[in-house]
Amino acid sequence: MIPTEVQLGYLAAAVCFILALKGLSSPRTARRGNLIGALGAVLACVIVFFERDLDHLVPILGAVVIGAVAGVIGARRVQMTQMPQLVALFNGVGGGAAALVALLELHDLTRLGDSAERFALAATAFTIVVGAVSFSGSLVTFAKLQEIMTTRPVIFRGLPVAFGGSLVAALALSVLVVLDPLVILGVVIGLTGLALGVLLVLPVGGADVPIVISLLNAFTGISVAAGGYVLDNTLLLVGGTLVGASGTFLTKLMATAMGRSLANTLFGALKGGSTLGGGEISNRPVRSGGPQDVAILLAYASRVIVVPGYGLAVAQAQHALRELVDLLGERGIDVDYAIHPVAGRMPGHMNVLLAEAQVPYEQLKEMDDVNGDFKRADVVLVVGANDVVNPAAKSTPGAPIYGMPILRADEAKQIVFMKRSMRPGFAGIENELLYDPKTTLLFGDAKDSMSKLLNAVKAL
Amino acid sequence: MTESVVWLTIFVLSVFVGVEVISKVSTTLHTPLMSGANAIHGIILVGAILVTGTSDSTGATVVGLVAVVLATVNMVGGFVVTDRMLQMFAGRRKPAPPPTGGDA
Numbered sequence: 001m002i003p004t005e006v007q008l009g010y011l012a013a014a015v016c017f018i019l020a021l022k023g024l025s026s027p028r029t030a031r032r033g034n035l036i037g038a039l040g041a042v043l044a045c046v047i048v049f050f051e052r053d054l055d056h057l058v059p060i061l062g063a064v065v066i067g068a069v070a071g072v073i074g075a076r077r078v079q080m081t082q083m084p085q086l087v088a089l090f091n092g093v094g095g096g097a098a099a100l101v102a103l104l105e106l107h108d109l110t111r112l113g114d115s116a117e118r119f120a121l122a123a124t125a126f127t128i129v130v131g132a133v134s135f136s137g138s139l140v141t142f143a144k145l146q147e148i149m150t151t152r153p154v155i156f157r158g159l160p161v162a163f164g165g166s167l168v169a170a171l172a173l174s175v176l177v178v179l180d181p182l183v184i185l186g187v188v189i190g191l192t193g194l195a196l197g198v199l200l201v202l203p204v205g206g207a208d209v210p211i212v213i214s215l216l217n218a219f220t221g222i223s224v225a226a227g228g229y230v231l232d233n234t235l236l237l238v239g240g241t242l243v244g245a246s247g248t249f250l251t252k253l254m255a256t257a258m259g260r261s262l263a264n265t266l267f268g269a270l271k272g273g274s275t276l277g278g279g280e281i282s283n284r285p286v287r288s289g290g291p292q293d294v295a296i297l298l299a300y301a302s303r304v305i306v307v308p309g310y311g312l313a314v315a316q317a318q319h320a321l322r323e324l325v326d327l328l329g330e331r332g333i334d335v336d337y338a339i340h341p342v343a344g345r346m347p348g349h350m351n352v353l354l355a356e357a358q359v360p361y362e363q364l365k366e367m368d369d370v371n372g373d374f375k376r377a378d379v380v381l382v383v384g385a386n387d388v389v390n391p392a393a394k395s396t397p398g399a400p401i402y403g404m405p406i407l408r409a410d411e412a413k414q415i416v417f418m419k420r421s422m423r424p425g426f427a428g429i430e431n432e433l434l435y436d437p438k439t440t441l442l443f444g445d446a447k448d449s450m451s452k453l454l455n456a457v458k459a460l
Numbered sequence: 461m462t463e464s465v466v467w468l469t470i471f472v473l474s475v476f477v478g479v480e481v482i483s484k485v486s487t488t489l490h491t492p493l494m495s496g497a498n499a500i501h502g503i504i505l506v507g508a509i510l511v512t513g514t515s516d517s518t519g520a521t522v523v524g525l526v527a528v529v530l531a532t533v534n535m536v537g538g539f540v541v542t543d544r545m546l547q548m549f550a551g552r553r554k555p556a557p558p559p560t561g562g563d564a
Contacts, residue, residue: 017500018477024496024542025485031546034496038539048506054513059534063512063525064505067532074533075540081550084493086541091498094534097506098504100527104511104520217498224504225474229467232508237467238474245478254490259485321531347490350498355548366487 001049002051002232009047009233016040017021017239020247026418027361044235064119080212080356081313082344085145088090088138092258093258095220099190105230106177106186123226125189130223132193134216135202140201151206151344151365152428153400158208163199166192184430200266205400206428207387208265210346211254215262218247257341258404269398273359280296286434288420288441291449294381294416295456299416301378304335305370306329307407308354310344311384313418318357321383325363326452337363338370357436371408384446386425391432399429415439492549495542502535 016036023033073340078086106124109116143149171285177185204212221243255262261307325335343350382389389409392399409415415438442449485493512524525560
């Protein structure tokens, strides 16, 4: 029996988690919310040592120290542009930990023989599968975001069969382990889960990867919750369920922001080959200009909208961009930033990146608020963005981004793209807007071009 | 109530709380929220410590210790990176006007 004091401590930690999630959903309380969550977690990790007599204390504390150091180094060193990968990685290791914990619990349950509770065994199998899916799936998303592998959907002929087969195998093995608890079955279940995770994420295209991270995050939460049931630990049940539920809801919000259903995100690529995008048009003429031309366009406009994208952040040009916008503001030009909900590599990622460059919060306009303004804009300056202004989302039913709400940059009087090259965006498709007669392209590294542009505007 | 029903009750109520507390989140905070929730499921560390501390074979202990390391990375790294993100939001120049966080 767990001592009452410990149980009450777990309750306090669970309340901290609820307050943390609550705090994190409002800008003013977010940071405090996160700290409350951390506090709850630390509290739980201290009182667990009073739950029952534990052996191997020194190695356990050593492992905690190693993990903490690795976590802090990873979290401190990472560039803000690479943060989505890091979140995916953290999520994956959490899922892996849940699967391993369940495997060890299965090892304990097997010794009970026939008296082992059926439902506990089922929950154990469930934890192993879902934890393993989350682990391997997150590693694949990491590889995609880090561009270690292609960001396009990976599809092969037998994929739906392999996926269905693994799913059936996981179910069958879970039934088997309930009837006859064996550790080796648990290991095989884990391996099946790993395969399932890879097969789940492979067909997802680059632009949809953030949604998958969120989904896998919810998966890990659910698997931790099931682990809590197995271990008779209410804190794991509550904490895991909170993350599972809020994560699922958040995934739905993100999918809605991209104008598609979750099923379409995961399995859309399997239905038709056209989602691979076409490389058919590439040699058509475009109009490119120099920094001076663009400076004149901007300086004599009265309404400018900036559309920042991931390319801006990669080039670390956000500080130079803010200077440019301030300069234009001093000339009496009305400038706003139009933030697409999925600008960057994660929903809300661009807000984080621009906050890093100390762009005032009030200048950041969300898509629905700003979309009506494009018609009146003299110049739209697209910096390192592509897919979020691609009209194919409205006009080309076969395109992978079809149906995604876009920023209506095409309605502005003039459009300026600052781009490195003609290379397509993360979704891997051409952007018609680049060939539009209203469009001027300013080629080059975003930071370099931005400082040239800044000087050109100053010189006017 | 039997014990299983108590567990089921806790589970179902937690689902509702989980959805309810974040239902008004603005798009701006999707990334930090995901990252914070990600840190919270690092609480599997508690489970990892329990199974490792009660393990009775070397093999089980080793697997348990691996789980402890992984769970700690998840939890500690998750909270630290979320704090780093949110620090930037706090770093903006004007003292926050009550943000009307969009209608998402």
